[in-house]
Amino acid sequence: xxxxxxxxxxxRMLSKRFFKKYSFLLLxxxxxxxxxxxxxxxxxxxxxxxIVLCLEDKSDEAxxxxxxxxxxxxxxxxxxxxxxxxxxxxxxxxxxxxxAWIFRSGFREKIDALTERGMDGEAPVxxxxxxxxxxxxxxxxxxxxxxxxxxxxxxxQNFAFDDLALGEKLSHEELxxxxxxxxxxxxxxxxxxxxxxxxxxxxxxxxxxxxxxGMLALLVVLCGFAAxxxxxxxxENGVLDGMAFRRREKRVYIYLFAAMVPMASAVLAAxxxxxxxxxxxxxxxxxxxxxxxxxxxxxxxxxxxGTVHRLGACIPMLMIGMFVLCPVFFNLKSFRLxxxxxxxxxxxxxxxxxxxIKEMLxxxxxxxxxxxxxxxxxxx
Amino acid sequence: MxxxxxxxxxxLKRIQKVFPFIFAMTLLLTGCLTLLxxxxxxxxxxxxxxxxxxxxxxxxxxxxxxxxxxLALQKxxxxxxxxxxxxxxxxxxxxxLAAGELSAYVVIPEGFVDALxxxxxVQITYETANDNAGVxxxxxxxxxxxxxxxxKESQKAIFGTWRILPEQDAETDYGAxxxxxxxxxxxxxxxxTVFYRVILLGVSDNxxxxxxxxxxxxxxxxLLWGITCSSLFVKRDVSLARLLKARGQxxxxxxxxxxxxxxVLMAANMFLMILPVEAAFYLTGxxxxxxxxxxxxxxxxxxxxxxxxxxxLSGFQFFLYELISDMISGILLQFLAGIxxxxxxxxxxxxxxxxxSIQRLVYLLPSGAVIRYGTKCMQGSxxxxxxxxxxxxxxxxxxxxxxxxxxxxxx
Numbered sequence: 001x002x003x004x005x006x007x008x009x010x011x012r013m014l015s016k017r018f019f020k021k022y023s024f025l026l027l028x029x030x031x032x033x034x035x036x037x038x039x040x041x042x043x044x045x046x047x048x049x050x051i052v053l054c055l056e057d058k059s060d061e062a063x064x065x066x067x068x069x070x071x072x073x074x075x076x077x078x079x080x081x082x083x084x085x086x087x088x089x090x091x092x093x094x095x096x097x098x099x100a101w102i103f104r105s106g107f108r109e110k111i112d113a114l115t116e117r118g119m120d121g122e123a124p125v126x127x128x129x130x131x132x133x134x135x136x137x138x139x140x141x142x143x144x145x146x147x148x149x150x151x152x153x154x155x156x157q158n159f160a161f162d163d164l165a166l167g168e169k170l171s172h173e174e175l176x177x178x179x180x181x182x183x184x185x186x187x188x189x190x191x192x193x194x195x196x197x198x199x200x201x202x203x204x205x206x207x208x209x210x211x212x213x214g215m216l217a218l219l220v221v222l223c224g225f226a227a228x229x230x231x232x233x234x235x236e237n238g239v240l241d242g243m244a245f246r247r248r249e250k251r252v253y254i255y256l257f258a259a260m261v262p263m264a265s266a267v268l269a270a271x272x273x274x275x276x277x278x279x280x281x282x283x284x285x286x287x288x289x290x291x292x293x294x295x296x297x298x299x300x301x302x303x304x305x306g307t308v309h310r311l312g313a314c315i316p317m318l319m320i321g322m323f324v325l326c327p328v329f330f331n332l333k334s335f336r337l338x339x340x341x342x343x344x345x346x347x348x349x350x351x352x353x354x355x356x357i358k359e360m361l362x363x364x365x366x367x368x369x370x371x372x373x374x375x376x377x378x379x380x
Numbered sequence: 381m382x383x384x385x386x387x388x389x390x391x392l393k394r395i396q397k398v399f400p401f402i403f404a405m406t407l408l409l410t411g412c413l414t415l416l417x418x419x420x421x422x423x424x425x426x427x428x429x430x431x432x433x434x435x436x437x438x439x440x441x442x443x444x445x446x447x448x449x450x451l452a453l454q455k456x457x458x459x460x461x462x463x464x465x466x467x468x469x470x471x472x473x474x475x476x477l478a479a480g481e482l483s484a485y486v487v488i489p490e491g492f493v494d495a496l497x498x499x500x501x502v503q504i505t506y507e508t509a510n511d512n513a514g515v516x517x518x519x520x521x522x523x524x525x526x527x528x529x530x531x532k533e534s535q536k537a538i539f540g541t542w543r544i545l546p547e548q549d550a551e552t553d554y555g556a557x558x559x560x561x562x563x564x565x566x567x568x569x570x571x572x573t574v575f576y577r578v579i580l581l582g583v584s585d586n587x588x589x590x591x592x593x594x595x596x597x598x599x600x601x602x603l604l605w606g607i608t609c610s611s612l613f614v615k616r617d618v619s620l621a622r623l624l625k626a627r628g629q630x631x632x633x634x635x636x637x638x639x640x641x642x643x644v645l646m647a648a649n650m651f652l653m654i655l656p657v658e659a660a661f662y663l664t665g666x667x668x669x670x671x672x673x674x675x676x677x678x679x680x681x682x683x684x685x686x687x688x689x690x691x692x693l694s695g696f697q698f699f700l701y702e703l704i705s706d707m708i709s710g711i712l713l714q715f716l717a718g719i720x721x722x723x724x725x726x727x728x729x730x731x732x733x734x735x736x737s738i739q740r741l742v743y744l745l746p747s748g749a750v751i752r753y754g755t756k757c758m759q760g761s762x763x764x765x766x767x768x769x770x771x772x773x774x775x776x777x778x779x780x781x782x783x784x785x786x787x788x789x790x791x
Contacts, residue, residue: 023709027716034720044735048518076518093581096732101576114574123577130581134433137462138519144572145526148533151575155568156537159561160544170544179540186501189528191521193508207518208734215719222715226708229611233707259708309398312611312711316604317405319715329728 007254014258028266031219035212035270042208048076049139052097054088055081057105063124066146067103076207077139085126092128099136101143102126108150115154116162153179213276213351214328216267217344218319220260220290224298225315227259228252232308249375252302256295264291278351286351289360293343296367303374384633387624391641394612399645402608406649410601410656433520434464436473436485443493457570463520477509483520484508534565587755588669595754596727599747602690603718603727605649606697607711609642613701614710618788625789635698635782643694650683650690670758685757688770689750695777696746702784721747746773 018024053067070079080097082088088100103125104110110124125143129136153176160175161167231252234240240248264287271277301318305311322328325335326344339345346363350356441450453465468476473485487505489495495502506524541561545554587595615621624634658676661667671678700717704710722728724738725747731739742748749769756763 018706018708021706021709023704023706023713027709027712030716034716041735041738044737048729048733050732076522089581098732111575115568121574123575125576127576127578128581129578132578132580134462135519137459138433138523140576140578141459141523142519142526143576145523145530147575148530151568152533152537152565155561155564156540159537159541159564163560164541164544164557166544175544178543179536182536182540182543184532184535184539186503187525187528188504188531189524190503190505191508191524192505207729211723211728215723218719219712219715222711223708226711229707229711263712308611310401313398313402313405313608315610315711316607317408319607320601320604321408 010251011254011258014255015262018259018262024262028262031216031263031266032269032273035216035274038212039209039274042206045078048078048207049098049135050078050080050096051139052088052091052100053079053081054083054085054100054102056085056102057107060103060105060107062111062150063103063107066107066150070146075142077142089128092130095130098129099139100126100128102128111147111150112154112158115151116158209274209276211329212274213271214323214326214344214348216270217290217326217347218322218328220263220267221294221298221322221343222315222319223259223263224256224294225301225311225318227255228298228302229308229311230259231255232302232311236308245379246375249371252299253295256298257291260291260294282351285357286347286360289350289357289364290343290347292364293346293360293367296364296371297341297343299371300367300374303371303378383627383629384637387629387634388637388640391638392644395609395641395645398609398612399648402645403649403652405608406605406653407656410653410660433462433483434466434481435520436476436482437465437467437488438470438473438485439488440490440492441467441488445493446488452566452570474507477507530569537565538562587758590666591668591670591758592730592755594668595751595758596722598686599689599693599725599750599754600718600722600727602646602650602693602750603722603747604715605646606693606700606714606718609645609697610701610707610711610714613638613642613698614704614707615701617705618785621785622789631786631789632782635702635778635785639695639698639778639781642698643691646690646694647687650686654679654683668758670760682757685762686754688767688774689753689757692746692750692770692773692777695774695781699777699781699784702781702788705788721745724748725751727751746777749773 053070055063055067057063067079067081071081082091082100085100085102088097088102091097092100104123107124110122113121114124125147127140127143156179157172157175160170166175231240234255235248240251243251268277268283268287271283277283301314302311305314321338322342322344324330325339326342327348328344343363346356346360350360437450441447450465450467453463454460466482468485470485470487473482473487476482477485485507487507489502489504492502492504506521508521538558538561541558542554545557621631621634625631654676657679661675668675668678671682696717697714700713701710704713724734725731725742725745727747731742731748731751734742749766753763753766753770756766
């Protein structure tokens with residue numbers, strides 16, 4: 001009981017030391033604020049591919065309707081309308097746009113001609129690109145999709161008048177009325193995400209805020225490293241001289257948690273404000289386990305490096321290593337063996353799949369055992 | 381001047397003590413960055429390798445009509461150049477999706493074609509991972525709804541035709557007429573390229589994706605590298621600075637000497653990276669088209685040109701260290717500033733991915749200026765205007781560092 005009280009007292013003293021510097025408090029506040037800003041920014045118009053739309057004949061109603069439909073849709077393709085084919089071409093050439101879709105004059109007539117003559121004729125749309133690639137090829141399926149209502153109606157109309165020879169019995173207006181009154185319900189495809197059960201149909205994460213959890217998780221582990229450096233500095237300055245080696249090695253966890261817990265709270269607040277928070281039970285339990293994993297990991301690295309300068313020099317390498325190998329921006333499927341050594345890998349994969357709690361507990365236990373093992377060797 | 385030289389040498393000696401370890405870490409860091417470049421190239425389907433999106437087809441694929449459709453997609457449709465459709469069972473598909481070998485898989489329900497024929501509302505499930513794995517995969521998720529709309533619109537035309545068929549003679553064969561219309565739609569879908577003509581303009585004076593990411597990763601490296609010197613540059617007290625000032629070493633001189641030593645370390649590190657980068661290029665097969673034929677000369681010239689960029693980022697990091705007086709905040713600030721600037725300025729995603737407000741902001745950020753400067757250097761020309769901007773930023777950061785230290789000494 002006395003030891004626990006002493007530990008709590010030491011934790012409070014350390015917290016006071018950290019919070020005495022306004023810079024630490026400001027940085028903690030900056031984390032949720034930055035996340036909130038990013039969320040707001042991500043809601044603005046943006047896209048992974050930038051496509052310029054250009055109407056050769058501005059009075060062409062059909063082409064205008066297609067362009068308006070594209071502009072009004074929520075999409076990862078970002079569209080803008082420009083005037084003049086030359087402007088569109090220049091934007092593509094200068095790399096300001098990934099592609100230009102030019103709706104040619106006589107757009108509707110060209111579509112009708114193609115469906116009438118068995119797909120033989122002039123294309124109603126010109127696509128300008130610097131180089132063709134898979135993403136641009138796929139974007140053209142989107143273009144076809146947005147043209148399709150016009151194509152489908154044109155085919156239906158030609159079939160009715162040419163193949164079925166209903167020209168004398170039905171007018172264009174009647175034919176159109178029948179087509180438009182035909183209601184089709186339901187969707188042929190159902191989009192589902194594999195994470196958190198195969199039935200999850202939650203909305204796809206915004207690509208701009210998706211890496212946020214990973215970056216925030218790295219901040220927690222970085223805080224752990226910083227706490228280790230703080231500990232090493234204190235040891236160098238003789239602050240811990242009165243303590244036996246074993247006791248000192250136990251106290252380092254208080255340094256770690258005193259620095260990481262406030263950061264973890266800031267991270268949770270940031271996740272909540274950015275809309276990346278799943279549910280309280282999962283988030284809190286995963287964060288608690290993550291803190292334990294980070295603590296044993298940082299402690300091990302500190303023991304390997306030995307001095308404050310070496311640890312400082314090591315940090316960027318470790319941060320970038322985690323940045324690459326843990327699912328922050330990319331879910332790299334290779335280098336699994338290395339990934340198993342990194343705490344953010346468990347946290348980021350675990351939050352997504354709900355299934356790494358046992359692994360995180362094992363990591364914590366094995367890490368503690370390793371730390372104890374190194375301490376024993378040092379004591380000898 | 382003598383005092384300045386002496387102080388500068390003293391700073392160099394301080395740095396020299398940790399340099400071997402820092403250099404060893406830089407080598408490892410370079411390896412990690414090469415891996416990052418490699419993974420970006422692999423993950424980004426718009427890379428020059430033109431990686432296809434792989435989609436698994438699972439469930440009831442045995443129906444002959446469906447079999448024909450799948451065969452058409454695999455062999456005849458233009459999408460075969462962008463998408464690989466692979467037939468497999470659901471468990472295998474699930475495993476491959478988890479292992480990253482598939483972008484998604486489609487599950488076709490039992491008796492799908494018959495149910496569709498009876499007019500029942502049946503659904504194909506498109507299952508994917510929500511892990512942001514490349515532009516093409518994310519785009520595919522959006523295209524699923526496009527395909528759904530295409531099918532709906534075709535059904536609208538076919539059901540509409542059923543409604544007008546009674547207008548014809550009673551002897552008309554409804555089935556044969558519908559089949560003809562179905563075939564027209566299939567023909568139209570397979571020949572969809574006739575509705576757009578693609579004109580390739582070719583890459584003009586822009587950077588290739590690889591070159592752009594090389595610049596981006598280089599800047600990311602320089603932005604994060606500041607943490608390395610946290611143990612040297614975080615100053616808890618300014619008593620030494622005060623003493624030096626009292627002995628005639630002005631604050632501007634102190635800042636300049638310390639900054640110069642820091643910059644020398646950054647520059648040395650940059651040049652020492654040439655060999656590992658070359659080795660990494662050789663091992664991974666990556667090539668920078670701008671350096672074709674003379675890669676070593678290319679990288680040396682590029683790094684020489686990048687020195688002003690390194691000077692600006694060193695100045696920025698040095699200024700951040702002046703602001704902070706404790707280790708934890710120093711490291712956190714370096715990382716937070718470095719990673720935020722790298723993310724927003726286009727080191728990870730091109731700036732064009734972001735909304736216009738961010739693009740405008742990036743234009744003003746030092747990291748944005750550095751990326752623009754770097755891309756110009758990569759293109760081979762000497763960016764005179766951008767060099768002026770680099771000098772401006774450097775002077776601003778050093779000026780701010782002097783002001784902050786002055787205030788701290790007076791406190």
